[in-house]
Amino acid sequence: MTKEELTKILGDHLVWLETGGERGERADLEGASLYLLNLVGARLERANLERANLYRANLEGANLEGAYLRDANLGNANLQSANLRDANLRDASLRDANLGNANLQSANLRDADLVGANLQSADLVGANLAGANLRGADLSNADADLRGANLEGANLERANLERADLRYASLAGANLGGANLERANLERANLAGANLENANLERAHLERANLGDAKLLGANLEDANWSGARF
Numbered sequence: 001m002t003k004e005e006l007t008k009i010l011g012d013h014l015v016w017l018e019t020g021g022e023r024g025e026r027a028d029l030e031g032a033s034l035y036l037l038n039l040v041g042a043r044l045e046r047a048n049l050e051r052a053n054l055y056r057a058n059l060e061g062a063n064l065e066g067a068y069l070r071d072a073n074l075g076n077a078n079l080q081s082a083n084l085r086d087a088n089l090r091d092a093s094l095r096d097a098n099l100g101n102a103n104l105q106s107a108n109l110r111d112a113d114l115v116g117a118n119l120q121s122a123d124l125v126g127a128n129l130a131g132a133n134l135r136g137a138d139l140s141n142a143d144a145d146l147r148g149a150n151l152e153g154a155n156l157e158r159a160n161l162e163r164a165d166l167r168y169a170s171l172a173g174a175n176l177g178g179a180n181l182e183r184a185n186l187e188r189a190n191l192a193g194a195n196l197e198n199a200n201l202e203r204a205h206l207e208r209a210n211l212g213d214a215k216l217l218g219a220n221l222e223d224a225n226w227s228g229a230r231f
Helices: 003-018
Strands: none
Touching: none
16 A cells, blocks of 8 residues: 555545545555554544554554454554544454553453553553453553453463552453552452462452452462452
């Protein structure tokens, strides 16, 4: 795809958005190669980017609300402060992507690859992270609100979840080996069968959490609150 062709597609999409679909045309970039492109602040709401290659693309501050990004390659992409609310990112690769301060409310991240991703202060309220691979991801200081999030079977090995709000989250069968959960709020969270070996749970809140069959070998439980927890 030439630069001129892409410019026309984005221009037509902007008209489509601003006229409520009466004029212009919705962007269809399925399978497009957008490698390394500068798309800072781009208006891509509801665009079709299925299987698009956005590796190392700069999408800082871009609006991708409701965009279709299933199977897209966003590895190493800059999505700092991007709006991905309601976006479909199922099976997408976001390995080592920068999602700091991104809006991921109600986004579908099922089975997405988020290995090493920066999710500091990202808003993940209502996001579906079932089966997502978050090994080594940074979800620190939890403006990343994961209350009630579906993280069943997710790989959060060595993830930084210090002070994260995980109340009511489903982490059944999740791998949290070596994760930092210092001061995390896991009240009423479902951790049945989760791997918490060598995890740091210092001063964590685990009131009424379900820890049935959870693996806790080597975990740091200093000053953790276990009142009402089930084992």
